[in-house]
Amino acid sequence: MLKIQLQEASKRFQYEWIFKNLSLQLKSGESLAITGGNGSGKSTLLKCLSGVIPITSGKINWDSQNGLIPESEWYQHLSISAPYLELPEEFSLRELIQFHFNFKKPLNGITPDELIEILYLDQHSSKPISQFSSGMKQRLKLGLAIFSDVPLVLLDEPTSNLDKKGIIWYADLIQKFQYNRILIVCSNEPREYEFCLHKLALEDFK
Numbered sequence: 001m002l003k004i005q006l007q008e009a010s011k012r013f014q015y016e017w018i019f020k021n022l023s024l025q026l027k028s029g030e031s032l033a034i035t036g037g038n039g040s041g042k043s044t045l046l047k048c049l050s051g052v053i054p055i056t057s058g059k060i061n062w063d064s065q066n067g068l069i070p071e072s073e074w075y076q077h078l079s080i081s082a083p084y085l086e087l088p089e090e091f092s093l094r095e096l097i098q099f100h101f102n103f104k105k106p107l108n109g110i111t112p113d114e115l116i117e118i119l120y121l122d123q124h125s126s127k128p129i130s131q132f133s134s135g136m137k138q139r140l141k142l143g144l145a146i147f148s149d150v151p152l153v154l155l156d157e158p159t160s161n162l163d164k165k166g167i168i169w170y171a172d173l174i175q176k177f178q179y180n181r182i183l184i185v186c187s188n189e190p191r192e193y194e195f196c197l198h199k200l201a202l203e204d205f206k
């Protein structure tokens, strides 16, 4: 069980406030959509929530059944898929999945071959990532994030580069594997976050 709590959290870069006085609480089983136009601060909020960059004022707490989790350990409990995160291009698909599962336990004990099949990339398991199309890379990023056994899954622009089939595939995966964890989606596309229980429009926190 994970609980994330923001109390009056604010973030500023130089003289620009990205969000101000943001308070919210999320616990396992809940989902949040963070919406807003380009440059509104969605990715910045995601980075603050995951401890990659600090907030300017206020508080963010991560609570587990064993008490508060120190900020330096947050990264162990989350997975993230985002356009700005690069995949190591020199690995083959199978090598990358094996490498990833050295750090994050696979969800439900899924094997690399089972994951490759779910990603419908079975024809490409020995191909280096550098030769993947942008849609194939996107499915891979989503698969690695969703199939990591972590209590927080962060998805930034999850359907970018996906075709129609990929978008249906994404919606189906989310439906099957969102239970019992916190899911946060940053997006401008209703189809990416319709299922989210909570919605947060960054324009409301300027």
Ligand SMILES: Nc1ncnc2c1ncn2[C@@H]1O[C@H](COP(=O)(O)OP(=O)(O)OP(=O)(O)O)[C@@H](O)[C@H]1O
Pocket: 013, 014, 018, 036, 037, 038, 039, 040, 041, 042, 043, 044, 045
């Ligand atoms: N490291 C940084 N230093 C200074 N300003 C930054 C930094 N990172 C982001 N910003 C600024 O913060 C604002 C929000 O950027 P952010 O990337 O969070 O927006 P976004 O909502 O994710 O946008 P998009 O939909 O285009 O991905 C922008 O004005 C951006 O220039």
